[in-house]
Amino acid sequence: MPIEQRVISGPKIGAKIGGSSSAAPTPPPEEEKKKRGPSRKVLLVVVGVLVLLLAGAGAYFFLLKGDGAPKVEPPPEPGAVVTVDAVSINLADGHYLRLGMALQLTADSHETPDTARALDLAIALFSGRSITEVSDPATRDQLKADLAHQLAEAYEGEVMDVYLTNYVTQ
Secondary structure, eight states: OOOOOOOOOOOOTTOOTTSOSSOOOOOOHHHHHHHHHHHHHHHHHHHHHHHHHHHHHHHIIIIISTTOOOOOOOOOOEEEEEEEEEEEEEOGGGOEEEEEEEEEEETTOOSOOOTHHHHHHHHHHHTTOOHHHHHSHHHHHHHHHHHHHHHHHHTTTSEEEEEEEEEEEO
16 A cells, blocks of 8 residues: 655745745746836936927027017107297296297108197197296206107107207297
């Protein structure tokens, strides 16, 4: 009669209790490379996209953005000069101012403007002032600048300056 021999051993280290006695199979080296491969490719793609974004941002900042200063429109080119008839303006205390002027038009202005608005603005600006006020050179220059600004607005940019051709007080 043949004798059967059985060997009973205790659980192996790393083996499951109550389960199979062998450890989980280790993947072959080829499968391990396949698992790491896509993560490297994804990492390379992400790094490449980041480099492109940084290069684009740098190009925009240095080349396209500019210095940040607002673009200044060139001053208009002077055109014709229109003479306005002199007018007498009442000042304070019974004095008067004889005012004659000429309007410097822009080159874009194609027709001669009506000078009635210019006279109306000048009368409104100068009338009622004292003779010492209109005789002072600094005040006269300021009044002329104010008149030029009002004329540019009233004529919608067709008038770029005003020249005082007659300025007599009494």
